[in-house]
Amino acid sequence: MRVTIADVARAAGVSKTTVSRVVNGKADVDRSTAYRVREVIAGLGYVPSSGAVGLARGSSRTVGMLVPSLTWPWMGELLQGVVDTVEAADYGLLLFTCNRGAESVRRFTGQVSARAFDGLVVVEPENTLGHLTALHRAGLPIVLIDDRGHHPAFPSVVTTNYEGGASAARHLRDSGRTRPLVVTGPQDFGCVRDRMRGFGSVLPTGLVAHGDFTERGGRLAVEQLLASGAEFDSVFAHNDISAVGALRALHAAGRRVPDDIAVVGFDDIPVARHIEPPLTTVRQPTRQMGETAARMLLSHLGGTAVPDEPVVLPTELIVRRSAP
Amino acid sequence: MRVTIADVARAAGVSKTTVSRVVNGKADVDRSTAYRVREVIAGLGYVPSSGAVGLARGSSRTVGMLVPSLTWPWMGELLQGVVDTVEAADYGLLLFTCNRGAESVRRFTGQVSARAFDGLVVVEPENTLGHLTALHRAGLPIVLIDDRGHHPAFPSVVTTNYEGGASAARHLRDSGRTRPLVVTGPQDFGCVRDRMRGFGSVLPTGLVAHGDFTERGGRLAVEQLLASGAEFDSVFAHNDISAVGALRALHAAGRRVPDDIAVVGFDDIPVARHIEPPLTTVRQPTRQMGETAARMLLSHLGGTAVPDEPVVLPTELIVRRSAP
DNA sequence: CTGAAAGCGCTTACAG
DNA sequence: CTGAAAGCGCTTACAG
Known part of the structure; x- marks a missing residue:
């Protein structure tokens, strides 16, 4: 007993x-x-008994984490950052995904109302910002990771998307490339717009193909451009996955990377190191973003005020052979 | 209020x-x-209130999940399988890692005693089987994923390591390779011994290099064998990461893959598809293992008896260019 | 078909 | 320095 x-x-x-x-x-x-x-x-x-303590004290000493998917390449690092921080503070971590659309969201909201956790770290699932804002208004402490440029009404951790785009452009320019093709992510993402503008502040962006952050999208975008006869000496893809697709299309078309065309990605996922040629990319500090978000939430729960304006963590250009 | x-x-x-x-x-x-x-x-x-319900009913309607690390390449898939299943049953998922050794384990055990969750899905962190067995004896429902051949005293989900090794050997043999080099994982892992034996049941295993499941280990193993002047026409690495290392070493030594030497890995992590040449590998049904383990635990919590002998899920040989 | 009361295992004023 | 009692928000015999 x-x-x-x-x-x-x-x-x-x-x-x-x-x-x-x-x-x-x-x-x-x-x-x-x-x-x-x-x-x-x-x-x-x-x-x-944690349950009894929670009931008596009115708090669960547990943090919720909501993510769109657990299988994205950089999600493991991010999650590890959150878990380490939360565990070190003797909190539990309750994990939720929104894999199954509205049903998942409904279920998740139920957990919130049930007071299963005291606060929430969230990587925004698509089209849930309104929902999250409502929860925040209702009193749930929230910290958002990667606001996608949506600038929410609550604390968030972001990375330097504008500066990251600019650093990619500077690197290409400094190595003599002047006619880049930009393969974007979904255009309604703020981070996509920021990467675009940052890049454009350094190099002309005459050639733009709209991708969707998938390998297939990157491949199709480059294939179409090549077929159209457009001339470009480099590709800046808004994430590594579509950079991989771009690499495939260039390879299939007999273009040499980086000799004919240099390629730069964004994220620095594990595949970037292993692909041929290894990918030059703008690294996001994923793990650190998780740690920072968790720390902000915990200090909020501890009663310390947390700034509403986004905490910005710097990207870093990682130079590899695809754009030396 | x-x-x-x-x-x-x-x-x-x-x-x-x-x-x-x-x-x-x-x-x-x-x-x-x-x-x-x-x-x-x-x-x-x-x-x-979930806390109040839990206290009154004596159960938390929450499942715990303990993993050694969240950043392993196949962990995301596995976790997604568990989360989907658990969420569909309207349970919560409390996530723990053992990143910080004894301290983590102590903290984790505390959560168990605190009745923070009703049952546990676990990917065994090193040297915790004794601990887990004790918790199981004390009444905690546990399902283990990937027993590493340790054959615990509680339910588990495993994959066909022996047959997987054999299928790799058959594939190499059928494509005319007769002198393989086997790059193993840590020798105290049961799965390593099983992959070894399965492979050996088809092809002679005269050449064995002991790796440690890291890229560096795979690279060093192959480098040493090459330096020793040993002759081999293929490599079977016990996981994809060390197969990647092997690929690097072969490439650096000017050996062509697969023309000179064919390479087969184990796992089928994302990098396997993207590396050059794409890696032939024995696929583990990672996500399905997560789903199955979660389902077993849930039905145990629901009162249905769960078999103590391991549930075995089949591997599948994925043929790519590194060993066509 | 319905409700008063005890109980789940804690914490927290309050009184001494 | 210590304890009796109320309360956290539910569920569950038990009685009607």
Whole structure:
């Protein structure tokens, strides 16, 4: 049977109140009493029921994490950053995905109302910002990772998309490329617009193909451009996956990378290192973004005010052979 | 303020008992009463507190998941399988890692005692089997994914490591390779021994280099063998990461893949598709393993007996250019 | 078909 | 320094 606070109190010959005080390290307990209680706790192997503590205190000491998918290439790093931070603070981490559309969202909202967690770290699933804003208004502490340029009304952690785009362009320009093709991500993403503008601040962006962050999208975009006879000496893809697609299309068309055409991606996922040629890319500090978001949420839960304007973490250009 | 069952009862003019019955779909409630209560619930937006329900019922309707790391290449798929299954059953998923050794384990055990979750899906972190066995003996329902050949005393989901090794060997043999080099994983892993034996049941394994499941390990192993002047016409690496290392070493030494030497890996992680040449590999049904494990745990929690002997899911040989 | 009451395992004023 | 009692928000015999 489960050992309860009542068992400890009985065995130690004190009240439950006193046991509670000892467990929670409150002052005002006689040293020898506290010692005796601790002995009994150790002997019985007593651990307070998290459910009961949560109910009595009105908080669950648990953080929720909502993500669109767990299989995206950089999600593992991000999640590890969040989990490490949350665990170090002795909080639990409740994980949710929105894989199954509206149904998932409904279920998730239920968990919120059920007070299953005290606060939420979220990588925004598509079209849920309104929903999240409502939850935030209703009092749920939220920190958003990667706002996609949507600039929400609550704290968020973002990366330097504008500057990242600019750094890609500078690198291409400095290595003598002047006619880039830009393969974008979904155009309604703010991060896509920012990467675009940053890039455009350095290099002309006459040639633009609209991709969708998939390998296939990157491949098709480049295939079409090649077929159209357009001339370009480099490709800036808005993420690594579509850069991989671009690489495939160039390879299939007999163009040499980087000799004929240089390629730069964005993200620095594991595949970037392993593909041939290895991909030059703008690295996002994914793990650090997870850590930072978790830390912000925890300090908010701890009562410290957290700024509403986004916390910005820097990207870093990683130079590999696809654009030396 | 939070809406409680008392608020609903008051507004509907019934007792909390009746509200509880309606919420939980018990029979023996007058149709019109039930209707009225449901109206009030909808109007007030009442959702039962999961903490209070858990305390009263003695279960948390939450499943724990313990993994060694979230950044392993196949972990995302596995986790997605677990999360989807758990969410579909209206359970929560509490995530733990053992990144920080003993400290993590201690913390984790605390959560177990605190009854934060009803059962556990676990990918075994190194050297925790004894610990897990103890928890299982103490009454915690556990399902292990990938037993590493340790054959624990509780339910588990494994893949056909022996047959996977054999299928790799058959494929190499059928394409005319007769002198393979086997690059193993850590030798104390049961799965490594099984892959070894399965492979050896088809092809002679005169040449064995002991790797450690890392890219560097695979590279060093092949470099040493090449330096020793040993002759081999193929490499079977016990996982894809070390196959990537092997590929690098072969490439650096000027050996052509697959013309001179064919390479087969194990796992089928994303990089396998993207590396040059694309890697022939023994695919593990990672996502399905996650789903299966979660389903087993849930049915155990639901009261259905679950077999103690491992549930075995089949591997599949994926043929790509590194060993056509 | 319905409700009063006890109980789940804690915390927290309050009183001494 | 310590404890009795109320309360957190539910569920569940039990009685009617």
